[in-house]
Amino acid sequence: MRGIRNFFVRFMAGRYGVDKLNNVLLWSSVIVVLVTMFLPLNTLRLVLMVISYALMGWAVFRCFSRNTYKRYRENRRFLMLLDRIRDRSHRYYSCPRCRQPVRVPRGKGKISITCPKCSEKFIKKT
Numbered sequence: 001m002r003g004i005r006n007f008f009v010r011f012m013a014g015r016y017g018v019d020k021l022n023n024v025l026l027w028s029s030v031i032v033v034l035v036t037m038f039l040p041l042n043t044l045r046l047v048l049m050v051i052s053y054a055l056m057g058w059a060v061f062r063c064f065s066r067n068t069y070k071r072y073r074e075n076r077r078f079l080m081l082l083d084r085i086r087d088r089s090h091r092y093y094s095c096p097r098c099r100q101p102v103r104v105p106r107g108k109g110k111i112s113i114t115c116p117k118c119s120e121k122f123i124k125k126t
Helices: 002-012 020-038 042-064 068-086
Strands: 091-093 101-105 110-114 121-125
Touching: 020 042, 020 091, 091 110, 101 110
Parallel strands: none
Antiparallel strands: 091 101, 110 121
16 A cells, blocks of 8 residues: 555646636536536437546646646636625726736725836726
């Protein structure tokens, strides 16, 4: 049993592994498979199965990838998107100069926003 564990540890060395985006991809793939079980149309079922396999393949590719920097950036962007969806009390704008995301409170009317990165000032309505 130790030999199998050591092989797997050596195999995964330098690879990205599992993160939040991989979990979402795998669970969405499982959900799509469960939905296809209840569909009567063969063509729609085939399309959804292909989508499900593509999601699984993408998750496995991300897990075994050696380009950890790109996988980290993908996961970071996904987590930022989730935060934006969950955060209902703030608006997000991009700085027109450096494209840095800036978070401001909702419902304050027209305000002057100062970018924390480049100190560019711009006016937006919240």
